[in-house]
Amino acid sequence: MDKTNNPDLRSWIEVEKGSDFPIQNLPFGIFRRPGKPPSAATRIGDTIISLHALSTHSCFKDKGFDPDVFNRPVLNDFIALGKLFGRKVRECLSALFNEDNPLLRDDTQAKEEILFPVQDVEMMMPVKVGDYTDFYSNEQHATNLGTIFRDAANALNPNWKHLPVGYHGRSSSIVISGTPIHRPKGQTKPDSSSFPEFGPTRQLDYELEVAFIAGKATLLGEPVSIAEAEDHIFGLILFNDLSARDIQKWETIPLGPFLGKDFGSIVSPWIITLDALEPFRIPGPEQQPPVLPYLSFKGNHHFDIHIEVYLQLPGQKEVRVCSTNYKNIYWNMVQQLAHQTVNGCNINVGDIYSSGTISGMDPGSYGSMIELTRNGTRPVRLPDGSERRFIEDHDTIILRGYAEKNGLRIGFGEASVTILPAKD
Ligand code: MN
Secondary structure (H helix, E strand, C coil), X not given: CCHHHCCCCCECCCCCCCCCCCCCXXXXXXXXXXXXXXXXXXXXXXXXXXXXXXHHCCCCCCCCCCHHHHCCCCCHHHHHCCHHHHHHHHHHHHHHCECCCHHHHCCHHHHHHHEEEHHHCEEECCCCCCCEEEECCCHHHHHHHHHHHCCHHHCCCCCCCCCCCEEECCCCCEEECCCCEECCEEEECCCCCCCCEEEECCCEECCEEEEEEECCCCCCCCCCCCCCHHHHEEEEEEEEECEEHHHHHHHCCCCCCCCCCCCCEEECCCEEEXXXXXXXXXXXXXXCCCCCHHHCCCCCCEECCEEEEEEECCCCCCEEEEEEEHHHCCCCHHHXXXXXXXXXXXXXCCCEEECCCCCXXXXXXXXXXXXXXXXXXXXXXXXXXXXECCCCCCCEEEEEEEEEECCEEEEEEEEXXXXXXXXX
């Protein structure tokens, strides 16, 4: 295990108990201060650390890369350097912010240029997203949705256990946490009617997902083997794939989701590296029937990450409506990437590959409203007496996630979105 994962490490920057961002995390993101251009950052506790400002203090000198990659509005150029450099930067940060290292700790003036309270900065999209794929890799979710849209006997399609089902999504509408989204309008067809109608969706939903960000480009025609796949994965983020179920239902046959899915997808701002998540690797479920050789993998590629959904109604306290785990995916990220590229489809740095909604076995772990309320037939009751069948205007949906073991907690922060009324 990498020494940056040592649970005993402490930083001279204050980290509150239960923080998602101890010195062992060291995620990567893009931040902006008022009136300043965006640039790269990491975070310890509630302190933002400017990697660009650090590089001007010669922190990353002689590391074999141009530290100007941190002075960009997205992380793509830094990520493209490769995992080796990402690792070097994390090691350098881990040493510099160690409680015993006086170099920056005792330099008051330098600290003023490098460190900023989290409440004084705005977080931005961490990467420029080229392409986005949404998988459908959780068996419970696929079963629940198949039961709702078809029937229990045919819930899983015949291909589901042979390949990681997915669709090509849209990257232009992927936005950073905190960006409000207007209720989309579109075509729907009520079961009682023979003709479609047009208007704001009546079945707005969220999907709790974890996505990986591609860290290494490939050439057209060259598949990524399953053994090499992790080398192409930089890190993970939380992903809320907002969905308009009534639009989705009417449009989706035969070519899959379209306008019901691409009006806004929300990501958390910090990319958590696989290096930081190393202590949380676990084996996945046994896969039966056996998968084809190109999807057969060695080692552990599932991660034990607790993930949650909170709902906040206007003027109310937030309420947790889902508690589940990333380990519940059937197809893991190396299988997803090997499958995505097996036909020679090329990938680019900054591409997002999302897991699909992650549900567990019991209703408290269902990662979408359509599952939780059985397609709106059993409303969720909230502590203030109100109920929800789907998401209403001015509701806020918050995803959170963290891995925790032996006193070490590596968290994702949150991906939050408030729904605004449909535009006129
Ligand atoms: Mn999805």
